[in-house]
Amino acid sequence: MATLDDGVSPDQTVGPGGEVLENPRRRDYLQIAAIAFGGVGAGVVVLPLVNSMNPSADVLALSVTEVDLSAIEPGQAIKTTFRKQPLFVRNLTPAEIAAADAVPIGDLRDPQTLEERTKEGKANWLVTLGVCTHLGCVPLGAGAGENKGPFGGYFCPCHGSAYDTAGRIRSGPAPTNLEVPVYEFTSDTTIVVG
Protein backbone atom coordinates (compact mmCIF):
# COMPACT_ATOMS: atom_id res chain seq x y z
CA MET A 1 0.00 0.00 0.00
CA ALA A 2 1.28 3.41 -0.88
CA THR A 3 2.11 5.75 1.94
CA LEU A 4 3.06 9.39 1.95
CA ASP A 5 6.70 8.35 2.11
CA ASP A 6 6.55 6.50 -1.19
CA GLY A 7 8.02 9.26 -3.26
CA VAL A 8 5.07 11.61 -2.98
CA SER A 9 6.17 15.25 -2.98
CA PRO A 10 4.74 17.74 -0.45
CA ASP A 11 2.59 19.18 -3.23
CA GLN A 12 0.87 15.87 -3.75
CA THR A 13 -1.26 13.57 -1.69
CA VAL A 14 -2.52 10.02 -2.00
CA GLY A 15 -6.17 9.38 -2.72
CA PRO A 16 -8.24 6.56 -1.22
CA GLY A 17 -7.49 4.23 -4.12
CA GLY A 18 -3.74 4.81 -3.90
CA GLU A 19 -3.66 7.24 -6.84
CA VAL A 20 -1.52 10.36 -6.54
CA LEU A 21 -3.60 13.54 -6.46
CA GLU A 22 -2.11 16.65 -8.00
CA ASN A 23 -2.24 20.11 -6.45
CA PRO A 24 -3.59 19.05 -3.04
CA ARG A 25 -3.17 22.53 -1.55
CA ARG A 26 -6.66 23.53 -2.67
CA ARG A 27 -8.03 20.64 -0.64
CA ASP A 28 -6.00 21.74 2.42
CA TYR A 29 -7.62 25.16 2.14
CA LEU A 30 -11.02 23.51 2.30
CA GLN A 31 -10.05 21.99 5.62
CA ILE A 32 -8.64 25.27 6.94
CA ALA A 33 -11.74 27.13 5.77
CA ALA A 34 -14.07 24.61 7.39
CA ILE A 35 -12.26 24.76 10.73
CA ALA A 36 -12.04 28.55 10.58
CA PHE A 37 -15.74 28.80 9.76
CA GLY A 38 -16.56 26.48 12.65
CA GLY A 39 -14.37 28.56 14.94
CA VAL A 40 -16.10 31.79 13.94
CA GLY A 41 -19.45 30.10 14.46
CA ALA A 42 -18.47 28.95 17.95
CA GLY A 43 -17.23 32.45 18.80
CA VAL A 44 -20.46 34.00 17.58
CA VAL A 45 -22.41 31.66 19.86
CA VAL A 46 -20.17 32.22 22.90
CA LEU A 47 -20.31 36.00 22.58
CA PRO A 48 -24.00 36.46 23.52
CA LEU A 49 -23.58 33.96 26.37
CA VAL A 50 -20.79 36.09 27.83
CA ASN A 51 -22.34 39.42 26.91
CA SER A 52 -25.64 38.56 28.58
CA MET A 53 -23.87 39.04 31.91
CA ASN A 54 -22.99 42.67 31.16
CA PRO A 55 -25.34 45.31 32.64
CA SER A 56 -28.82 44.98 31.14
CA ALA A 57 -30.80 47.85 29.63
CA ASP A 58 -32.72 48.58 32.84
CA VAL A 59 -29.47 48.83 34.79
CA LEU A 60 -27.89 50.99 32.09
CA ALA A 61 -30.85 53.37 32.06
CA LEU A 62 -28.99 55.50 34.55
CA SER A 63 -30.84 58.50 35.82
CA VAL A 64 -29.19 61.60 37.11
CA THR A 65 -29.51 62.40 40.80
CA GLU A 66 -30.46 65.83 42.11
CA VAL A 67 -29.19 66.72 45.57
CA ASP A 68 -30.49 69.61 47.70
CA LEU A 69 -27.61 71.11 49.65
CA SER A 70 -29.54 73.71 51.64
CA ALA A 71 -29.80 71.66 54.83
CA ILE A 72 -26.13 70.67 55.04
CA GLU A 73 -24.34 72.82 57.60
CA PRO A 74 -20.54 73.33 57.47
CA GLY A 75 -18.87 70.26 58.97
CA GLN A 76 -21.76 68.01 58.02
CA ALA A 77 -22.00 65.43 55.27
CA ILE A 78 -24.86 63.43 53.81
CA LYS A 79 -25.03 60.05 52.16
CA THR A 80 -27.27 59.56 49.18
CA THR A 81 -27.28 57.19 46.23
CA PHE A 82 -26.09 57.59 42.69
CA ARG A 83 -26.40 54.63 40.32
CA LYS A 84 -27.08 52.40 43.34
CA GLN A 85 -23.74 53.39 44.84
CA PRO A 86 -23.35 55.62 47.91
CA LEU A 87 -22.64 59.30 47.25
CA PHE A 88 -21.05 61.55 49.89
CA VAL A 89 -21.80 65.30 49.82
CA ARG A 90 -19.78 67.19 52.37
CA ASN A 91 -19.81 70.84 53.40
CA LEU A 92 -16.21 71.46 54.47
CA THR A 93 -15.38 73.86 57.29
CA PRO A 94 -12.67 76.50 56.66
CA ALA A 95 -10.38 74.47 58.96
CA GLU A 96 -10.89 71.34 56.86
CA ILE A 97 -10.19 73.28 53.65
CA ALA A 98 -7.03 74.70 55.21
CA ALA A 99 -5.98 71.20 56.34
CA ALA A 100 -6.47 69.87 52.81
CA ASP A 101 -4.55 72.77 51.24
CA ALA A 102 -1.68 72.38 53.72
CA VAL A 103 -0.76 68.90 52.44
CA PRO A 104 2.25 68.94 50.08
CA ILE A 105 1.07 67.47 46.77
CA GLY A 106 4.26 65.43 46.40
CA ASP A 107 3.39 63.40 49.52
CA LEU A 108 0.19 62.01 48.01
CA ARG A 109 -0.25 58.58 46.47
CA ASP A 110 -2.72 60.04 43.96
CA PRO A 111 -1.71 63.73 43.67
CA GLN A 112 -4.66 66.13 43.37
CA THR A 113 -5.41 69.45 45.01
CA LEU A 114 -8.70 70.17 46.75
CA GLU A 115 -9.27 72.80 44.05
CA GLU A 116 -9.12 70.14 41.34
CA ARG A 117 -11.64 68.04 43.25
CA THR A 118 -14.25 70.77 43.76
CA LYS A 119 -16.05 73.34 41.58
CA GLU A 120 -14.66 76.84 41.20
CA GLY A 121 -15.89 79.10 43.97
CA LYS A 122 -17.50 76.16 45.75
CA ALA A 123 -14.39 74.76 47.42
CA ASN A 124 -16.43 73.89 50.51
CA TRP A 125 -18.60 71.35 48.62
CA LEU A 126 -16.81 68.00 48.36
CA VAL A 127 -18.86 65.55 46.30
CA THR A 128 -17.41 62.02 46.04
CA LEU A 129 -18.59 58.47 45.61
CA GLY A 130 -18.69 56.72 48.98
CA VAL A 131 -16.89 53.73 47.51
CA CYS A 132 -13.44 52.90 48.86
CA THR A 133 -11.12 52.57 45.86
CA HIS A 134 -9.58 49.46 47.37
CA LEU A 135 -12.32 46.85 47.30
CA GLY A 136 -15.46 48.94 47.38
CA CYS A 137 -16.62 49.23 51.01
CA VAL A 138 -18.31 52.41 52.21
CA PRO A 139 -15.81 54.42 54.28
CA LEU A 140 -16.94 55.77 57.65
CA GLY A 141 -16.91 59.50 58.32
CA ALA A 142 -20.01 60.87 56.59
CA GLY A 143 -22.43 60.11 59.41
CA ALA A 144 -22.38 62.01 62.70
CA GLY A 145 -20.02 60.44 65.24
CA GLU A 146 -18.41 58.03 62.80
CA ASN A 147 -14.67 57.41 62.84
CA LYS A 148 -13.07 59.85 60.39
CA GLY A 149 -9.68 58.19 60.63
CA PRO A 150 -6.27 59.71 61.33
CA PHE A 151 -6.55 62.32 58.53
CA GLY A 152 -9.94 63.73 59.48
CA GLY A 153 -11.76 62.63 56.32
CA TYR A 154 -12.94 59.08 55.86
CA PHE A 155 -11.85 55.72 57.25
CA CYS A 156 -12.67 52.42 55.58
CA PRO A 157 -13.24 49.64 58.13
CA CYS A 158 -12.67 46.80 55.67
CA HIS A 159 -8.92 47.07 55.24
CA GLY A 160 -8.03 50.28 57.06
CA SER A 161 -7.69 52.81 54.22
CA ALA A 162 -7.68 56.42 55.53
CA TYR A 163 -8.74 59.46 53.46
CA ASP A 164 -8.12 63.13 54.28
CA THR A 165 -10.57 66.05 54.32
CA ALA A 166 -10.40 66.26 50.51
CA GLY A 167 -11.22 62.53 50.17
CA ARG A 168 -7.66 61.77 49.07
CA ILE A 169 -6.04 58.44 49.94
CA ARG A 170 -3.39 58.90 52.62
CA SER A 171 -2.71 55.47 54.10
CA GLY A 172 -3.81 51.85 53.72
CA PRO A 173 -4.13 49.67 50.63
CA ALA A 174 -6.49 51.80 48.46
CA PRO A 175 -4.73 52.95 45.26
CA THR A 176 -6.59 56.18 44.35
CA ASN A 177 -8.60 59.04 45.83
CA LEU A 178 -12.36 58.72 46.30
CA GLU A 179 -13.85 59.23 42.86
CA VAL A 180 -15.45 62.62 42.13
CA PRO A 181 -18.41 61.94 39.80
CA VAL A 182 -19.49 64.28 37.02
CA TYR A 183 -21.82 66.90 38.53
CA GLU A 184 -22.77 70.55 38.22
CA PHE A 185 -24.43 73.23 40.27
CA THR A 186 -27.85 74.17 38.91
CA SER A 187 -28.33 76.74 41.67
CA ASP A 188 -26.42 77.75 44.79
CA THR A 189 -28.07 74.97 46.78
CA THR A 190 -28.67 72.26 44.20
CA ILE A 191 -26.37 69.92 42.33
CA VAL A 192 -27.19 67.44 39.59
CA VAL A 193 -24.96 64.37 39.57
CA GLY A 194 -24.48 62.31 36.41
Add this chain to the structure above:
Amino acid sequence: MSFPWAKQYAPKHPLMQWVDSRLPLPRFVYNAVGAGYPVPRNLNYFWNFGVLAGVALVVQIVTGIVLAMHFHSSAAGAFQSVNGTIMRDVNAGWFLRFAHANGASMFFIVVYIHMARGLFYGSYKAPREMIWLLGVVIFLLLMATAFMGYVLPWGQMSFWGAQVITGFFSAIPVVGDTIRIWLLGGYAPDDAALNRFFSLHYLLPFVILGVVILHIWALHIPGSGNPTGVEVKGEQDTVPFHPYYTAKDGFGLAIFLLVFSVLIFFYPDMLGHPDNYIEANPLSTPAHIVPEWYFLPFYAILKAFTVDFIIPAKLWGVLAMFGSILLLFFLPWLDKSPVRSANFRPVYRVFFWILVLDVLVLGYVGGAEPVAVNVVISQIAAAYYFAFFLIIVPIISRLERPRPLPNSITEAVLKGESGSRVSESAVSA
Protein backbone atom coordinates in the same frame (compact mmCIF):
# COMPACT_ATOMS: atom_id res chain seq x y z
CA MET B 1 -6.37 -0.53 40.60
CA SER B 2 -4.71 -3.47 39.07
CA PHE B 3 -2.82 -5.36 41.74
CA PRO B 4 -2.82 -8.95 40.44
CA TRP B 5 -4.22 -10.24 43.74
CA ALA B 6 -7.32 -8.01 43.58
CA LYS B 7 -10.49 -10.05 43.87
CA GLN B 8 -12.43 -10.49 40.64
CA TYR B 9 -16.07 -9.54 40.40
CA ALA B 10 -18.13 -12.72 40.18
CA PRO B 11 -21.84 -12.03 40.65
CA LYS B 12 -23.89 -14.95 41.92
CA HIS B 13 -27.34 -13.50 41.48
CA PRO B 14 -28.72 -14.00 37.94
CA LEU B 15 -29.95 -10.39 37.82
CA MET B 16 -26.47 -9.05 38.58
CA GLN B 17 -24.96 -11.44 36.02
CA TRP B 18 -27.48 -10.17 33.49
CA VAL B 19 -26.61 -6.53 34.27
CA ASP B 20 -22.85 -7.13 34.39
CA SER B 21 -22.77 -8.72 30.94
CA ARG B 22 -24.62 -5.75 29.43
CA LEU B 23 -23.39 -2.74 31.41
CA PRO B 24 -20.59 -3.63 33.89
CA LEU B 25 -21.54 -0.92 36.36
CA PRO B 26 -21.68 -3.29 39.39
CA ARG B 27 -18.19 -4.49 38.42
CA PHE B 28 -17.01 -0.88 38.26
CA VAL B 29 -18.29 -0.14 41.78
CA TYR B 30 -16.82 -3.41 43.08
CA ASN B 31 -13.40 -2.49 41.70
CA ALA B 32 -13.60 1.14 42.87
CA VAL B 33 -14.79 0.89 46.49
CA GLY B 34 -15.55 -2.79 46.98
CA ALA B 35 -13.50 -5.89 47.69
CA GLY B 36 -11.82 -5.50 44.30
CA TYR B 37 -9.76 -2.53 45.48
CA PRO B 38 -6.79 -3.57 47.65
CA VAL B 39 -5.62 -0.79 49.99
CA PRO B 40 -2.48 -0.57 52.17
CA ARG B 41 -3.18 -2.20 55.51
CA ASN B 42 -1.54 0.55 57.59
CA LEU B 43 -3.76 3.58 56.86
CA ASN B 44 -4.41 5.73 59.92
CA TYR B 45 -7.46 7.93 60.55
CA PHE B 46 -6.03 10.78 58.46
CA TRP B 47 -7.01 8.63 55.45
CA ASN B 48 -10.65 9.01 56.49
CA PHE B 49 -11.04 12.60 55.35
CA GLY B 50 -11.47 11.97 51.63
CA VAL B 51 -14.60 9.96 52.31
CA LEU B 52 -15.79 12.64 54.76
CA ALA B 53 -15.29 15.35 52.11
CA GLY B 54 -17.33 13.24 49.70
CA VAL B 55 -20.10 12.90 52.26
CA ALA B 56 -19.97 16.65 52.96
CA LEU B 57 -20.42 17.30 49.23
CA VAL B 58 -23.47 15.03 49.11
CA VAL B 59 -24.95 16.72 52.23
CA GLN B 60 -24.51 20.15 50.60
CA ILE B 61 -26.04 19.06 47.29
CA VAL B 62 -29.07 17.40 48.91
CA THR B 63 -29.81 20.18 51.44
CA GLY B 64 -29.02 22.77 48.77
CA ILE B 65 -31.52 21.38 46.26
CA VAL B 66 -34.23 21.39 48.94
CA LEU B 67 -33.39 24.93 50.11
CA ALA B 68 -33.51 26.16 46.50
CA MET B 69 -37.15 25.06 46.40
CA HIS B 70 -37.98 27.78 48.95
CA PHE B 71 -35.47 30.51 48.12
CA HIS B 72 -36.36 33.77 46.32
CA SER B 73 -33.40 35.07 44.35
CA SER B 74 -34.21 38.77 44.38
CA ALA B 75 -32.66 41.59 46.37
CA ALA B 76 -36.12 42.40 47.75
CA GLY B 77 -37.08 38.85 48.70
CA ALA B 78 -33.93 36.84 49.42
CA PHE B 79 -33.39 37.92 53.04
CA GLN B 80 -37.03 37.36 53.94
CA SER B 81 -37.21 33.98 52.20
CA VAL B 82 -34.16 32.71 54.12
CA ASN B 83 -34.65 34.26 57.54
CA GLY B 84 -38.43 34.27 57.48
CA THR B 85 -39.97 31.63 55.26
CA ILE B 86 -37.32 28.93 55.46
CA MET B 87 -36.38 29.44 59.12
CA ARG B 88 -39.93 29.83 60.45
CA ASP B 89 -42.49 28.44 58.02
CA VAL B 90 -41.00 25.68 55.88
CA ASN B 91 -41.27 22.27 57.57
CA ALA B 92 -37.88 21.55 59.18
CA GLY B 93 -36.55 24.53 57.20
CA TRP B 94 -34.48 25.73 60.16
CA PHE B 95 -32.77 22.34 60.27
CA LEU B 96 -32.05 22.27 56.53
CA ARG B 97 -30.74 25.83 56.57
CA PHE B 98 -28.43 25.23 59.55
CA ALA B 99 -27.31 21.90 58.07
CA HIS B 100 -26.40 23.63 54.79
CA ALA B 101 -24.65 26.58 56.47
CA ASN B 102 -22.70 24.46 58.97
CA GLY B 103 -22.21 21.80 56.32
CA ALA B 104 -20.02 24.31 54.46
CA SER B 105 -17.88 24.72 57.59
CA MET B 106 -17.64 20.96 58.07
CA PHE B 107 -16.70 20.62 54.40
CA PHE B 108 -13.81 23.06 54.79
CA ILE B 109 -12.64 21.48 58.07
CA VAL B 110 -12.33 18.05 56.49
CA VAL B 111 -10.82 19.45 53.29
CA TYR B 112 -8.14 21.36 55.22
CA ILE B 113 -7.24 18.23 57.22
CA HIS B 114 -7.28 16.23 53.97
CA MET B 115 -4.84 18.72 52.40
CA ALA B 116 -2.58 18.79 55.47
CA ARG B 117 -2.51 14.98 55.36
CA GLY B 118 -1.31 15.17 51.77
CA LEU B 119 1.34 17.73 52.67
CA PHE B 120 2.66 15.69 55.62
CA TYR B 121 2.72 12.28 53.99
CA GLY B 122 3.89 13.49 50.56
CA SER B 123 0.70 12.32 48.88
CA TYR B 124 1.35 14.84 46.07
CA LYS B 125 4.56 13.14 44.93
CA ALA B 126 5.05 10.92 41.91
CA PRO B 127 3.09 8.99 40.79
CA ARG B 128 0.23 10.88 42.48
CA GLU B 129 0.72 14.43 41.06
CA MET B 130 -2.50 14.33 39.06
CA ILE B 131 -4.54 13.48 42.17
CA TRP B 132 -3.03 16.54 43.88
CA LEU B 133 -3.61 18.86 40.89
CA LEU B 134 -7.26 17.80 40.61
CA GLY B 135 -7.57 18.30 44.36
CA VAL B 136 -6.38 21.90 44.08
CA VAL B 137 -8.94 22.44 41.28
CA ILE B 138 -11.66 21.07 43.59
CA PHE B 139 -10.45 23.41 46.36
CA LEU B 140 -10.70 26.47 44.06
CA LEU B 141 -14.19 25.44 42.91
CA LEU B 142 -15.19 24.84 46.52
CA MET B 143 -14.14 28.34 47.55
CA ALA B 144 -15.98 29.92 44.60
CA THR B 145 -19.10 27.91 45.43
CA ALA B 146 -18.99 28.75 49.15
CA PHE B 147 -18.52 32.45 48.38
CA MET B 148 -21.55 32.61 46.07
CA GLY B 149 -23.66 30.61 48.51
CA TYR B 150 -22.85 33.05 51.32
CA VAL B 151 -24.12 35.93 49.16
CA LEU B 152 -27.59 34.39 48.72
CA PRO B 153 -29.17 35.26 52.13
CA TRP B 154 -28.51 38.93 51.21
CA GLY B 155 -27.47 39.98 54.71
CA GLN B 156 -24.88 42.64 55.39
CA MET B 157 -21.95 40.23 55.17
CA SER B 158 -23.42 38.73 52.01
CA PHE B 159 -23.67 42.10 50.30
CA TRP B 160 -20.29 43.46 51.38
CA GLY B 161 -18.58 40.16 50.76
CA ALA B 162 -19.90 40.31 47.19
CA GLN B 163 -18.70 43.90 46.86
CA VAL B 164 -15.20 43.13 48.18
CA ILE B 165 -14.63 39.83 46.39
CA THR B 166 -15.78 41.12 43.00
CA GLY B 167 -13.59 44.11 43.86
CA PHE B 168 -10.55 41.81 43.65
CA PHE B 169 -11.01 41.77 39.90
CA SER B 170 -10.97 45.58 39.69
CA ALA B 171 -7.30 45.38 40.74
CA ILE B 172 -6.42 43.92 37.32
CA PRO B 173 -4.80 46.67 35.25
CA VAL B 174 -6.73 48.19 32.32
CA VAL B 175 -9.60 45.66 32.06
CA GLY B 176 -10.28 45.22 35.80
CA ASP B 177 -13.31 47.50 36.11
CA THR B 178 -14.87 46.04 32.96
CA ILE B 179 -14.52 42.53 34.37
CA ARG B 180 -16.00 43.57 37.71
CA ILE B 181 -19.02 45.22 36.06
CA TRP B 182 -19.47 42.10 33.93
CA LEU B 183 -19.36 39.88 37.03
CA LEU B 184 -21.90 42.03 38.86
CA GLY B 185 -24.08 42.91 35.88
CA GLY B 186 -24.11 46.47 37.23
CA TYR B 187 -22.09 48.95 39.23
CA ALA B 188 -22.82 47.49 42.66
CA PRO B 189 -24.23 44.16 43.90
CA ASP B 190 -27.95 44.02 43.15
CA ASP B 191 -30.59 41.76 41.64
CA ALA B 192 -28.45 40.90 38.62
CA ALA B 193 -25.53 39.75 40.79
CA LEU B 194 -27.74 37.82 43.24
CA ASN B 195 -29.52 35.98 40.44
CA ARG B 196 -26.39 34.89 38.62
CA PHE B 197 -24.71 33.84 41.85
CA PHE B 198 -27.74 31.67 42.58
CA SER B 199 -27.50 30.06 39.15
CA LEU B 200 -23.75 29.46 39.47
CA HIS B 201 -24.03 28.29 43.09
CA TYR B 202 -26.37 25.60 41.79
CA LEU B 203 -24.10 24.70 38.87
CA LEU B 204 -20.67 24.52 40.53
CA PRO B 205 -21.33 21.63 42.97
CA PHE B 206 -22.03 19.41 39.97
CA VAL B 207 -18.78 20.57 38.38
CA ILE B 208 -17.08 19.68 41.69
CA LEU B 209 -18.76 16.27 41.57
CA GLY B 210 -17.32 15.73 38.09
CA VAL B 211 -13.80 16.66 39.18
CA VAL B 212 -14.18 14.47 42.29
CA ILE B 213 -14.83 11.52 39.98
CA LEU B 214 -11.61 12.34 38.09
CA HIS B 215 -9.83 12.75 41.47
CA ILE B 216 -10.89 9.23 42.56
CA TRP B 217 -10.12 7.79 39.13
CA ALA B 218 -6.62 9.25 39.29
CA LEU B 219 -6.24 7.83 42.81
CA HIS B 220 -7.14 4.32 41.63
CA ILE B 221 -4.35 4.24 39.04
CA PRO B 222 -1.43 4.08 41.55
CA GLY B 223 -3.66 3.17 44.52
CA SER B 224 -3.74 4.85 47.92
CA GLY B 225 -0.59 6.13 49.55
CA ASN B 226 0.12 5.22 53.17
CA PRO B 227 1.79 6.66 56.29
CA THR B 228 5.19 5.13 55.51
CA GLY B 229 5.28 6.44 51.95
CA VAL B 230 6.62 3.02 50.91
CA GLU B 231 4.80 1.55 47.93
CA VAL B 232 2.85 -1.70 48.13
CA LYS B 233 5.16 -4.65 47.41
CA GLY B 234 2.79 -7.59 47.61
CA GLU B 235 -0.49 -8.98 48.77
CA GLN B 236 0.62 -9.03 52.42
CA ASP B 237 0.78 -5.19 52.34
CA THR B 238 -2.89 -4.73 51.46
CA VAL B 239 -6.39 -5.55 52.59
CA PRO B 240 -9.53 -5.27 50.43
CA PHE B 241 -11.28 -1.89 50.70
CA HIS B 242 -14.52 -3.66 51.59
CA PRO B 243 -15.15 -4.59 54.36
CA TYR B 244 -11.97 -3.35 56.08
CA TYR B 245 -12.01 0.33 55.10
CA THR B 246 -15.74 0.69 54.53
CA ALA B 247 -16.08 -0.25 58.20
CA LYS B 248 -13.26 2.00 59.37
CA ASP B 249 -14.51 4.93 57.24
CA GLY B 250 -18.00 4.24 58.55
CA PHE B 251 -16.79 4.66 62.11
CA GLY B 252 -15.03 7.93 61.22
CA LEU B 253 -18.19 9.06 59.46
CA ALA B 254 -20.20 8.46 62.64
CA ILE B 255 -17.81 10.74 64.58
CA PHE B 256 -18.11 13.35 61.80
CA LEU B 257 -21.90 13.23 61.95
CA LEU B 258 -21.82 13.54 65.77
CA VAL B 259 -19.74 16.72 65.60
CA PHE B 260 -21.93 18.00 62.74
CA SER B 261 -25.08 17.34 64.79
CA VAL B 262 -23.72 19.13 67.85
CA LEU B 263 -23.02 22.16 65.64
CA ILE B 264 -26.47 22.12 64.03
CA PHE B 265 -28.50 21.52 67.16
CA PHE B 266 -26.56 23.34 69.87
CA TYR B 267 -24.26 25.93 68.23
CA PRO B 268 -25.79 26.67 64.82
CA ASP B 269 -24.50 30.25 64.74
CA MET B 270 -21.10 29.73 66.35
CA LEU B 271 -19.21 29.71 63.04
CA GLY B 272 -21.35 32.37 61.36
CA HIS B 273 -21.32 36.12 61.65
CA PRO B 274 -24.11 37.97 63.50
CA ASP B 275 -24.08 40.85 60.97
CA ASN B 276 -25.54 38.53 58.36
CA TYR B 277 -28.79 38.64 60.31
CA ILE B 278 -29.05 42.30 59.26
CA GLU B 279 -30.51 42.84 55.80
CA ALA B 280 -28.10 44.14 53.15
CA ASN B 281 -27.69 47.92 53.30
CA PRO B 282 -25.87 49.31 50.25
CA LEU B 283 -25.20 52.59 52.09
CA SER B 284 -23.41 51.26 55.15
CA THR B 285 -20.58 48.81 55.59
CA PRO B 286 -20.51 47.03 58.97
CA ALA B 287 -17.72 48.48 61.14
CA HIS B 288 -16.02 45.11 61.48
CA ILE B 289 -16.47 43.11 58.31
CA VAL B 290 -14.71 39.73 58.11
CA PRO B 291 -15.18 36.80 55.74
CA GLU B 292 -16.21 33.30 56.78
CA TRP B 293 -13.59 31.57 58.96
CA TYR B 294 -12.42 29.28 56.18
CA PHE B 295 -11.29 32.25 54.07
CA LEU B 296 -9.45 34.08 56.88
CA PRO B 297 -5.88 32.87 56.15
CA PHE B 298 -6.15 34.01 52.53
CA TYR B 299 -7.84 37.24 53.61
CA ALA B 300 -4.89 37.89 55.94
CA ILE B 301 -2.47 37.51 53.01
CA LEU B 302 -4.58 39.97 51.00
CA LYS B 303 -4.49 42.50 53.84
CA ALA B 304 -0.75 42.09 54.49
CA PHE B 305 0.18 44.23 51.47
CA THR B 306 -0.14 47.88 52.41
CA VAL B 307 2.67 49.60 50.52
CA ASP B 308 2.84 50.41 46.81
CA PHE B 309 5.98 48.87 45.31
CA ILE B 310 6.23 49.13 41.49
CA ILE B 311 2.57 47.99 41.27
CA PRO B 312 -0.18 49.20 43.65
CA ALA B 313 -0.58 47.53 47.06
CA LYS B 314 -4.11 46.54 46.02
CA LEU B 315 -2.79 44.49 43.09
CA TRP B 316 0.00 42.98 45.23
CA GLY B 317 -2.56 41.78 47.77
CA VAL B 318 -4.82 40.22 45.17
CA LEU B 319 -1.89 38.56 43.34
CA ALA B 320 -0.49 37.22 46.62
CA MET B 321 -3.86 35.86 47.69
CA PHE B 322 -4.52 34.01 44.44
CA GLY B 323 -0.82 33.10 44.26
CA SER B 324 -0.95 31.46 47.68
CA ILE B 325 -3.38 28.89 46.27
CA LEU B 326 -2.05 28.61 42.70
CA LEU B 327 1.35 27.89 44.27
CA LEU B 328 -0.01 24.51 45.37
CA PHE B 329 -0.18 23.44 41.71
CA PHE B 330 3.62 23.55 41.58
CA LEU B 331 4.30 21.74 44.85
CA PRO B 332 4.99 18.31 43.30
CA TRP B 333 7.88 19.88 41.38
CA LEU B 334 9.13 22.12 44.20
CA ASP B 335 9.66 19.19 46.57
CA LYS B 336 12.46 17.10 45.06
CA SER B 337 12.91 14.72 48.00
CA PRO B 338 12.35 11.09 46.93
CA VAL B 339 11.07 10.27 50.44
CA ARG B 340 7.32 10.78 50.66
CA SER B 341 6.36 10.55 54.31
CA ALA B 342 7.44 13.28 56.74
CA ASN B 343 7.74 10.52 59.35
CA PHE B 344 11.15 9.85 57.81
CA ARG B 345 12.03 13.50 57.07
CA PRO B 346 13.30 15.06 60.34
CA VAL B 347 13.86 18.56 58.90
CA TYR B 348 10.79 18.78 56.67
CA ARG B 349 8.44 17.81 59.47
CA VAL B 350 9.63 20.71 61.66
CA PHE B 351 8.94 23.23 58.91
CA PHE B 352 5.65 21.49 58.14
CA TRP B 353 4.38 21.99 61.69
CA ILE B 354 5.55 25.62 61.61
CA LEU B 355 3.46 25.99 58.43
CA VAL B 356 0.40 24.58 60.20
CA LEU B 357 0.94 27.05 63.04
CA ASP B 358 1.56 29.81 60.48
CA VAL B 359 -1.76 29.18 58.73
CA LEU B 360 -3.55 29.28 62.10
CA VAL B 361 -1.84 32.61 62.87
CA LEU B 362 -2.88 33.91 59.43
CA GLY B 363 -6.42 32.83 60.23
CA TYR B 364 -6.32 34.72 63.51
CA VAL B 365 -4.96 38.00 62.10
CA GLY B 366 -7.28 37.63 59.10
CA GLY B 367 -10.20 38.01 61.49
CA ALA B 368 -8.59 40.69 63.66
CA GLU B 369 -8.81 44.44 63.06
CA PRO B 370 -6.17 45.87 60.68
CA VAL B 371 -4.21 47.69 63.41
CA ALA B 372 -0.43 48.08 63.06
CA VAL B 373 0.66 45.07 65.15
CA ASN B 374 -1.71 42.71 63.32
CA VAL B 375 -0.50 44.00 59.96
CA VAL B 376 3.10 43.23 60.92
CA ILE B 377 2.15 39.74 62.17
CA SER B 378 0.26 39.05 58.95
CA GLN B 379 3.25 40.21 56.89
CA ILE B 380 5.62 37.87 58.73
CA ALA B 381 3.16 34.98 58.52
CA ALA B 382 2.50 35.58 54.81
CA ALA B 383 6.25 35.73 54.18
CA TYR B 384 6.71 32.34 55.89
CA TYR B 385 3.85 30.84 53.88
CA PHE B 386 5.51 31.74 50.58
CA ALA B 387 9.03 30.96 51.87
CA PHE B 388 7.91 27.46 52.89
CA PHE B 389 6.84 26.49 49.38
CA LEU B 390 9.26 28.52 47.28
CA ILE B 391 12.49 28.43 49.33
CA ILE B 392 12.43 26.03 52.29
CA VAL B 393 10.92 22.96 50.61
CA PRO B 394 13.17 23.06 47.49
CA ILE B 395 16.29 23.57 49.63
CA ILE B 396 15.65 21.00 52.36
CA SER B 397 14.50 18.44 49.83
CA ARG B 398 18.10 18.53 48.49
CA LEU B 399 20.01 18.83 51.77
CA GLU B 400 17.97 16.76 54.21
CA ARG B 401 19.19 13.32 55.27
CA PRO B 402 16.09 11.15 55.68
CA ARG B 403 15.78 8.41 58.31
CA PRO B 404 15.96 4.83 57.01
CA LEU B 405 12.71 3.64 55.45
CA PRO B 406 11.11 0.30 56.34
CA ASN B 407 11.55 -2.37 53.68
CA SER B 408 7.82 -2.77 53.29
CA ILE B 409 4.49 -1.73 54.71
CA THR B 410 4.13 -5.08 56.45
CA GLU B 411 7.54 -4.74 58.10
CA ALA B 412 6.58 -1.28 59.36
CA VAL B 413 3.30 -2.65 60.75
CA LEU B 414 4.68 -5.77 62.43
CA LYS B 415 8.03 -4.23 63.48
CA GLY B 416 9.99 -7.48 63.21
CA GLU B 417 7.16 -9.98 63.66
CA SER B 418 6.60 -12.34 60.78
CA GLY B 419 4.07 -11.23 58.22
CA SER B 420 3.53 -14.75 56.94
CA ARG B 421 0.41 -15.47 59.00
CA VAL B 422 -1.45 -12.66 57.27
CA SER B 423 -0.41 -13.61 53.76
CA GLU B 424 -1.27 -17.28 54.39
CA SER B 425 -4.75 -16.42 55.57
CA ALA B 426 -5.17 -14.10 52.59
CA VAL B 427 -4.18 -16.88 50.23
CA SER B 428 -6.49 -19.42 51.84
CA ALA B 429 -9.43 -16.99 51.81
